[in-house]
Amino acid sequence: MSVKHLGEAYEYPSENRIERYGGDINFYVRWEQHLMFACPAAYRAPVAMPFGDFAEQMLRPDYAAHPDTARLDFARCVWKLDKAPWQPDLGKSIADNGIGHMSYIEFSAPGLDGLDGKGY
Amino acid sequence: MADKVFIALQNNADAQPIILAIAADNPEAVVVESPGMVKIDCPGRLVIRRASIEAQIGRDFDLQELHLNLISLGGNIDEDDDEFVLSWQR
Amino acid sequence: MAKGKKLGLKERYALMTRGLDWETSYQPMDAVFPYDHYEGIKIKDWDGWADPFRLTMDAYWKYQAEKERKLYAILDAFQQNNGQLNISEARYLSAVKLWLQGITPLEYAAHRGFAHAGRAFRGAGARIACQMQSLDELRHAQTQLHAFSHYNKFFHGFHGFAHMRDRAWYLSIPKSFFEDAMTAGPFEFVTSISFAFEYVLTNLLFMPFVSGAAYNGDMATTTFGFSAQSDESRHMTLGLEVVKFMLQQHEDNVPIVQAWLDKWFWRGYRLLGLVGTMMDYMLPKKVMSWQEAWGIYWEENGIALFHDLARYGIRLPKHHEVAAKEKHRLTHEMWLTLYQYGNALSLHTWIPDDAELDWMSEKYGASFDERYRPRLVYLREREQRGERYFNNRLPMVCQVCQIPVFYTEPDDPLVQCVRIVEAGGTKHHCCSDGCADIFRREPEKYVQALLPPQQIYRGEAGGARDIWEYAAWLHLEKDVDTGEYRGSPDQQHWAQWQQAHKATPADAA
Numbered sequence: 115m116s117v118k119h120l121g122e123a124y125e126y127p128s129e130n131r132i133e134r135y136g137g138d139i140n141f142y143v144r145w146e147q148h149l150m151f152a153c154p155a156a157y158r159a160p161v162a163m164p165f166g167d168f169a170e171q172m173l174r175p176d177y178a179a180h181p182d183t184a185r186l187d188f189a190r191c192v193w194k195l196d197k198a199p200w201q202p203d204l205g206k207s208i209a210d211n212g213i214g215h216m217s218y219i220e221f222s223a224p225g226l227d228g229l230d231g232k233g234y
Numbered sequence: 235m236a237d238k239v240f241i242a243l244q245n246n247a248d249a250q251p252i253i254l255a256i257a258a259d260n261p262e263a264v265v266v267e268s269p270g271m272v273k274i275d276c277p278g279r280l281v282i283r284r285a286s287i288e289a290q291i292g293r294d295f296d297l298q299e300l301h302l303n304l305i306s307l308g309g310n311i312d313e314d315d316d317e318f319v320l321s322w323q324r
Numbered sequence: 325m326a327k328g329k330k331l332g333l334k335e336r337y338a339l340m341t342r343g344l345d346w347e348t349s350y351q352p353m354d355a356v357f358p359y360d361h362y363e364g365i366k367i368k369d370w371d372g373w374a375d376p377f378r379l380t381m382d383a384y385w386k387y388q389a390e391k392e393r394k395l396y397a398i399l400d401a402f403q404q405n406n407g408q409l410n411i412s413e414a415r416y417l418s419a420v421k422l423w424l425q426g427i428t429p430l431e432y433a434a435h436r437g438f439a440h441a442g443r444a445f446r447g448a449g450a451r452i453a454c455q456m457q458s459l460d461e462l463r464h465a466q467t468q469l470h471a472f473s474h475y476n477k478f479f480h481g482f483h484g485f486a487h488m489r490d491r492a493w494y495l496s497i498p499k500s501f502f503e504d505a506m507t508a509g510p511f512e513f514v515t516s517i518s519f520a521f522e523y524v525l526t527n528l529l530f531m532p533f534v535s536g537a538a539y540n541g542d543m544a545t546t547t548f549g550f551s552a553q554s555d556e557s558r559h560m561t562l563g564l565e566v567v568k569f570m571l572q573q574h575e576d577n578v579p580i581v582q583a584w585l586d587k588w589f590w591r592g593y594r595l596l597g598l599v600g601t602m603m604d605y606m607l608p609k610k611v612m613s614w615q616e617a618w619g620i621y622w623e624e625n626g627i628a629l630f631h632d633l634a635r636y637g638i639r640l641p642k643h644h645e646v647a648a649k650e651k652h653r654l655t656h657e658m659w660l661t662l663y664q665y666g667n668a669l670s671l672h673t674w675i676p677d678d679a680e681l682d683w684m685s686e687k688y689g690a691s692f693d694e695r696y697r698p699r700l701v702y703l704r705e706r707e708q709r710g711e712r713y714f715n716n717r718l719p720m721v722c723q724v725c726q727i728p729v730f731y732t733e734p735d736d737p738l739v740q741c742v743r744i745v746e747a748g749g750t751k752h753h754c755c756s757d758g759c760a761d762i763f764r765r766e767p768e769k770y771v772q773a774l775l776p777p778q779q780i781y782r783g784e785a786g787g788a789r790d791i792w793e794y795a796a797w798l799h800l801e802k803d804v805d806t807g808e809y810r811g812s813p814d815q816q817h818w819a820q821w822q823q824a825h826k827a828t829p830a831d832a833a
């Protein structure tokens with residue numbers, strides 16, 4: 115389907131196109147079983163940043179409020195990229211791990227299932 | 235059972251004779267009061283008769299005066315000078 | 325017709341709404357009215373359009389004037405008698421702030437939209453109905469601003485609604501809803517606003533919520549709310565009429581109308597989650613739960629309407645069963661979201677007290693006790709030990725409804741629901757199958773959406789780098805307009821005024 119319209123062709127670029135990020139990209143991350151963080155979180159990061167640095171310097175501080183975070187070990191997590199199983203290399207860059215603009219990352223940490231193990 | 239039509243009116247003095255007339259003319263109508271409003275549900279069809287309201291208030295009444303105290307309704311409307319009818323088609 | 329005989333209602337309506345227009349001669353009608361056929365809706369006879377209320381312009385002025393007189397008499401009395409002191413509690417005003425910020429601008433948008441739709445239709449009956457509605461909507465915007473202006477003298481968070489309308493993340497939800505409708509053709513616009521939104525869904529706003537305002541002592545909101553709703557009845561009737569009109573005119577219109585009903589039911593339902601949260605959480609004295617209201621106004625009254633339309637080949641809107649699965653958890657999930665992003669809201673959030681939690685347990689039963697009550701209690705304990713929880717990271721936002729993606733899977737309340745859609749080689753995210761369907765139907769439209777978190781990251785929100793700078797760009801003062809209710813200036817003022825209000829002359833002496 116497409117938009118019914120009057121006049122010229124109805125064509126517009128994505129408002130959030132990668133060209134507007136000055137070399138960085140915008141992507142999203144969710145920690146499963148931790149609904150205290152109500153939504154997947156949005157990030158802007160340089161593609162050359164090592165993924166391990168991103169995890170420790172950006173993700174971890176965001177989760178500081180949760181009691182599970184002290185025991186969170188990114189090296190032992192189970193990951194998905196755009197809903198497909200994925201094994202990131204923490205030493206490699208965001209780009210080299212295959213993360214692109216508007217990618218969606220999910221991960222779970224074995225043994226950490228939220229407050230009282232109830233997903234929050 | 236037929237789907238219910240409904241009308242809701244502000245719960246004020248002006249609306250009381252209208253509510254009484256509706257209750258008298260529609261034996262199956264159920265009047266539910268909430269803060270500030272009255273909702274009247276009725277299976278299938280509900281009629282508001284000008285003559286019944288006039289009998290309550292002792293003066294001429296134009297059915298379009300309903301607009302002043304109307305809150306909401308559900309159903310197909312058929313209105314003329316004498317009756318305001320809400321119904322779902324069977 | 326006998327001389328001097330009073331005309332009947334039906335005759336008056338026919339005389340006052342027919343034969344007022346003319347066939348154009350310098351230009352073809354299709355060129356003068358390009359908007360009323362490009363959507364694919366086929367109309368054989370515009371005179372098939374009738375307003376069942378048969379309201380003519382003279383009667384419209386007469387009754388609207390009477391409503392205004394009543395309304396302003398009450399607003400004057402409310403202001404002169406310090407009506408703001410009679411509300412149940414100052415936190416109730418979070419609901420009123422959300423109304424002012426989120427809903428009042430929609431009234432104004434509706435005024436514009438119906439002015440446009442009135443110009444776009446070639447049938448005189450439709451044009452007159454749109455003209456009246458356009459005037460109504462302007463009236464609603466004005467009376468709401470007038471009523472709320474009194475609260476602005478005493479409480480924080482009312483100051484920036486016009487500034488925030490084009491900036492605030494949570495106000496992009498209602499704004500995008502209306503802009504989606506206004507950028508569609510006139511038939512879709514009227515279907516979306518008059519039918520799907522006003523007939524099917526706004527009863528939930530104007531009936532249980534306004535009744536709740538009455539219960540919480542808010543005479544200003546109750547009065548304009550019900551005064552506006554009496555216009556709303558006319559709009560709903562117009563909405564049902566336009567849908568029946570399209571369906572009766574040509575069978576080719578049926579699938580087009582069905583697609584619009586599917587789309588606008590879902591968009592309206594998503595938007596109304598905010599209203600449900602107002603009912604369940606923001607009213608200190610509660611009237612009816614969202615789940616109960618949904619049962620009455622959608623499952624009973626709304627579905628009756630769709631049964632009535634079945635004779636034209638219309639079925640229930642897609643994904644209505646998802647709404648049923650979400651009804652016991654929608655408001656809890658939404659409030660927990662607003663609570664953690666309360667650092668960028670022009671209203672306060674809080675954890676309900678024990679009596680309110682008991683009310684929710686009674687209304688929502690085991691699922692509330694199992695999942696949401698423990699979360700609320702945990703957050704309250706944190707707050708009491710000085711660790712009030714805020715989420716400082718910007719959320720993913722749905723590309724269609726623009727709501728932060730907090731909803732859980734229809735069949736799994738522990739897993740967030742995220743749908744990935746693609747257009748033009750770029751991925752986008754939706755909160756539900758309902759929104760993903762809407763995206764896929766018109767991807768070129770939704771890729772243009774301006775989503776606040778992305779806007780911030782692109783440096784287009786006044787250069788704000790985090791949620792605190794963003795709040796300042798919204799003209800929000802931290803912990804005054806925003807944040808936790810307990811300990812806020814609004815709460816402290818309220819306590820002082822209540823103390824003074826209760827003091828007897830003997831106390832003063």
